[in-house]
Amino acid sequence: MPRKASWQGPGLAAIAAEAEVSTSTVDRVMNGRPNVSARSREAVFSACARLGIAVPGVPKIDAPVAQRLLLRRVLLLSDAGETLNERLASAVGTFNRRAQHLRIDAELQKTSDFNAKTFAKRIVEAAGDYDGILLNSRDDPFVRRAINAAQSKDVPVVCITTDIPQSNRAAYVGMNQFSAGAMAAYLMGRFSKVYEGSVILVASAPYVCQEQRESGFRRVLRAEFPGFHIVESIHSLDDPDSAYANMRRVLQAVPAPIGVYNTAGGNTGIARAISDAGLSGKTIFIGHEGSESSIRLLETGQMEAVLTHDIDGEIERSSAIIAALCDAQTPDERHLKTRRPEILTRYTTE
Template identity: 35%
Template sequence: MAHRFLMKEIALQAGVGLATVDRVLNGRPNVNERSRQRVQQAIKELEKQQFQLAVAGRKLVVDVLVEAPGRFCDEIREAFESELPALRPAVFRPRFTMQDTMTTAQVVDALDAIGRRGSHGVLLKARDVPDIAEAIALLRQRGIPVVTIFTDIPQSARIAYAGLDNHVAGATAAYLVGQWLAQSQGNVLVTMSDDSFRGEEERKNSFRDELLRRYPKLTLVDASGGHGLNDQTEERVRKAVGRKRAIAAVYSMGGGNVAILRAMRAMGKTPRCFIAHDLDRDNIRLLRDGSISAVLHHDLRLDLRNACHQIMHFHKLLPVSAIGDVSSVVVVTPANIPRYVDRRFGGGLREAETG
């Protein structure tokens, strides 16, 4: 396997021993497939961090452990890697572990493995359940700080949360739905990926409360539990809605919007308002073609910068005054898609739409 890195750098990035790296690089036997893949992934990560490796400063190896659909994982990875050069005076070396879905046991095992091999910090997107909170406490006992990102685990030993103000996001979605519909009654479809993700639960509770206060005759229809994955989400929507129930609006908190729209169209339903979250590739395309009305956006780079600043503060490299607040919600319509999104997705999306 061609590479330009010292074995000790690869071992640190992969979180494995030098002997394992040697076996993988030289094609020797007695290496399990998971370790082989981790070494191969570490080399790819190091290739993207080459500029970082040449910069002087305190090196912090951080683990990014995320349960989310692949499209959002890609957004997180790209946002973090784009932010790396600005994270001074530290030099961050991220190690990514990301999957569409993870059981509680898998998350706990991953956190335990991080504790055994060592880390300067963990950025974690996971469910708010007792076993994961306990695993966070064990990491804290080892001196490894955890920052929850995008969805919180507030009763754990995490040192901070970095991400969207989900309460404000839910209330904003309720206001937009009411303004868009301009009517006093109807059904509003809501979808979360999983109710154990605290951030989405906060959005839903705030949305429900604000809708009840402002528009008490609008009724919620819940199709949650599809994990933001297309097949599962589509099935949940079909079962919750059925062919006889009219849907005036949709508030999608957990993604899978292509699948939601596919299910709605198959049942002959066209909601007048569709509010989504996150400026990923799917949502930008749906926003441009008018399939969704607005996207509630927060700056992932800002969120990850704040998370890293919390890690730096823990290691006494940054004063607390330098750390920003949780992200404010930004309402994005086809008229105000950010320029950096256009630069990143615009050409490729337009080619796909016309090809």
Template identity: 30%
Template sequence: MNVRRKPTMDDVAKAAGVSYATVERVLNGRGGVSREKEAGVLDAARKLKLDRALHEVSVRWLRIAILTQKPDSPYYAALRQGFELAQKSFETYRVLCSVTFFDDLEPRSLANVIARASQKADAMIVVAYEHPLVVDAVSAVAKKIPVVTVASDLPDSGRLAYVGIDNRVAGRIAGELMGRFVGRDGGQVMVIAGLRTYLGHEQREGAFRAVLRRRFPACEVVATVESREDERSTERLTREAFRKYPELSGIYNISVGDDGIARALKALRREQQTVLIGHELTPVSRALLIEGVMDAVLDQSPFVEAVRAVEAILGHYNRGAPSGLPLQTPISIYLQENLPAEF
């Protein structure tokens, strides 16, 4: 009678092409093994179905450098909370999420922070805009460790993956909503971007304009201005726009500062005449939807983005079981009548 022999660490060593000592260090979490050999050992052990809790095996703590803007706006605050949740959720896999905030948004400053943060990291997650200095800095890091971009992609940087919404789809949705809300007679429309050098912002604006041009030609985009991701600037930008275009029919706010736009609209008594569409369901945008000042909000679930970004890094290092969730996160459209319960 043949009894199937259980696989051993010797079998794993032969399959992975490494020594017994290397397998022992990997499976007992003793460290001192390269990332490539670690991945090979774990892959071989799983294929051989070694009788171990391999999903819990890690050679050492995996250090993930996370680089974002300061959590001054609701989106970045929610993103930070998402990474805190990911840290707790994936602690079994020995993950350390270290968040670094950019000092400012100048490209050389971003590039310096990216280079510095990568020095003691095994992987990087970054939210950054497209600029030659920034792309070069990320490309240099991506040659050494896996990099995941979030919210706005850097497709020419050699990054491992992009996690976030399809920003062109978001822009098209905003364009259709604007065209329908403004109505058949159309009118003048303004776009407020954060930074157009963010690929995501550029894609949203381009798709928004394309839909209006193709399907709602009576809606004319008369201006695109930049808030530079400064929430305090949107009230001033809105007031300046109305001095040039007193009958402005719609505003598409791609980034932060819905409350500033709302203050300007109320002061000018235009809150019921001017359609306002924005991004991210926050306490502020929720209140503005209920009040009727905002007409629609497109939400991209930064919590989900943060968790999926960390999962992408874990997948690269063969740690944990893949969730099967797509890297492209869904877009939710919120109007006054379909707001979820507030927790």
């Protein structure tokens, strides 16, 4: 078998200095060897373009080619319920149709398919192929270590929708989840016609956003509506079917709750369980995610309010943060600021 040709052209040290990488990195790039990040590879290609040095496999690297090579590549990894993943996929599609210098690939998996070790391994792998990572994931030690490993390779990780604050992630982009939970409690108390009774609090996997929502919800109920007693309800799959089965069991033990606050996914399943129990119009139902299914529940009166957030804006802002960090610049403070929750009712769905 003939031996693969090795690039022996001049200027190795000059390219390394221009690209601000090591000579060994330049050697790996020019000879097509593995274990080079996308960011380092593009830095070498760009340096070659500026120095007028030919790149193997590229007859002439002119300005248009250099611009194409400087396209930032970002991977969105999401572990979430069906409705949130659908909204993320839509936002990524919208972004890619407009963006010129950054493209986002998306790998979206359901909560029920999550495996911490596999998910963490994918984060580490992506750090070798992408310029940045957008992450929507539950908090897990394996995931935290993978984030730290990516950051140590100068590949920025930005958490969206739900944060992992104990990691070395570069930023969190999303709404203030504590405020969202507090608002849910305030709305439930104001909607209610009684001042004492049970309220069902629904959660699923250990997502920081759900923990923060719960904290805000509990604080406001304790301070302003002390007659409300919280009954916890946990389901693990974040999908309508498991949410339905779980809520049916809870409603057998708590037959006439004042309301249900869902910090997780599966709104349609919970609404169906409330209806099957004959509690439609009697039990206040508040949840999250302004998906098409949640909007239909609002319009038909099966939900009183939905607390949501601007996912398109979150994708835009998080991408801008990654682009700035890749260029060794400080991200715009406006992109780093958490946003207020948006409140949808049957009268504000358009």
